[in-house]
Amino acid sequence: MSTSSGYISSTPSLEPSGTGSPVLEVDDLHVEFRVRSGVVHAVNGISYHVDQGETLAILGESGSGKSVSAQAIMGILDSPPAVITGGGIHFQGRDILTMTEEEQRQIRGPGIAMIFQDALSALNPVYSVGFQIGEMFRAHRGTSKKEAKQKAIELMDRVRIPAAARRVNDYPHQFSGGMRQRVMIAMALALDPRILIADEPTTALDVTVQAQVMDLLKDLQRDTGMGLILITHDLGVVNEVADRVAVMYAGRIVETGTVDEVFTRPAMPYTVGLMNSIPQVEAKGGRLKPIVGQPPNLARIPSGCPFHPRCPRARTGAAAAAGRDCVTDLPLLRVVTPGREAACHYSEEVLGG
């Protein structure tokens, strides 16, 4: 859409700081929830980075800590009970966690924006969509109410909502699920953020609409050069749009690499399990191969490798190599092949087949 020329102008402080460093860098982040029944270790030292124009997919099952880490970046964790106990989140070189409230607020929107899974509950039911999109301009740029509405219409056009000018005063419940998600996207993109976090953006949508929304996100990313963090458990979506993928398990990243590498030659038994659980057209009629067992309880994460109770390759006692006992020794994320990291004592064997 060519109507956008007027408002894509970042505040000077938000310009990319040099070409070398990533736009967003998460460094050894720890988040725990202190609840009455104990401490839930939701995120246990994760590190990742996102470059300009890049799509990083964070893949994991429910409770693996993928959404919590995103909420930590946005500063929208419910605290209490959530507490960030360590690590840093560097946006354009500056640590968000050491900034003042006001500095953090100014980053939300023009710097980092987020779209949520359920657009119906994430949009306020008593305000029109135009008002809610326009709020971004009013809060961050001091735009007048009238002008903000005009920009909202332009944005709705840009995310391909039909008859935007007519629908700008409609309320969220008057839109279909796919259109509502577009409203969310329009709102997040309003101030041309450098990083967009999409937390399961298509989970609540039906399959054809899912594809449309992902295509839209891809197009918008190409236009704006923003970095995209895609949080999902949908392997198909990851395969289609992501450049790199980080697989999370029990609050840790257990494998990273390019999508091609991770999907074709996983180096960690959990990832292997994920890939095996994808239905294959060739194996039609056969049974799916699930990962056995339950996801770990984050209040009592298993010792050693958190995945060992479910791992078909787990070795302990005499069968294990020295210092690589899956039940007692925690495997750290390490480089297994260039550009590839995995947290498994026996990645080489996993890769070898």
Place this chain on the structure above:
Amino acid sequence: MGRYVARRLLLTIPVLIGASFLIFAMVYALPGDPIRALAGDRPLAPAVVAQLRAQFNLDDPLVIQYGKYVAGLTHLDLGTDFHQRPVLEIITDRLPVTVKLTVVAVLLEASIGLVAGVFAGIRRNGYFDNLVLVSTTLIISIPILVLAFVSQYVLGLKFGWFPIAGIQQGWYSYLLPGLVLASGSLAYVARLTRTSIAENMNADYVRTAKAKGLPRRTIIVRHTLRNSLIPVITFIGADVGALLGGAIVTEAVFNIPGIGRAVFDAVRGQEGAVVVGIVTLMVFFFIFFNLIVDVLYAVLDPRIRYD
């Protein structure tokens, strides 16, 4: 919306007819003879009694009496009490007093209840929140009769801050009775607001507002308060209808000549026409303000439409 309101207003007609007939029947069923009660210790001549009975249709069966009453209604004749005073005049005389009391009570209820509820809800489980919880529990659990006498004695008589009774000092005389009358609803408004706000603070759209980088004030006022106040405002609206029905206890303790006192006196004197006229009016107020609440609901929450 217009059609919806019209339909609801039309529906009040059968409700009012049914209500007035029920009240009529109840007064008819009261034991004792109203004429004897009127006479007191001094016996009346049988001829006078007969004449009075004929004048007020007391010897007719229930349905005939009611029919005559409704016939009078068609030309705005609500009948008279036993002293020949038209019921309509009693109502126009007493209603402004009750309206004033209601206005004071609702203003106190809305302002104090809302402010207390908002601050308690924003800092849930804080010191102020606990204070609100304890004090509202106390207020709700004390019967209004006790509250009325105690406040009259302490604030009116001992400290002399408020007039003890009557309405001689204009709006100021309504302050203490209004507070007593509002106390229960005030406590309820505070709790309702608190719960509603605390719930909305955790809503997904409030999280979105934060993720949009909105200032904290905007998040609370625009994205939390507005949504939280919908149930509170509708409660207050319905409460106006209930309060306009008059407050028998409060008006009696503070000697306020409102509609509640009038209906109480009329029931004791078995003044059928007065009771029916006033109580039917109370029913109308109640229905009317509930209709206003329903309309208000649609204005406040765009998801509700009556088409």
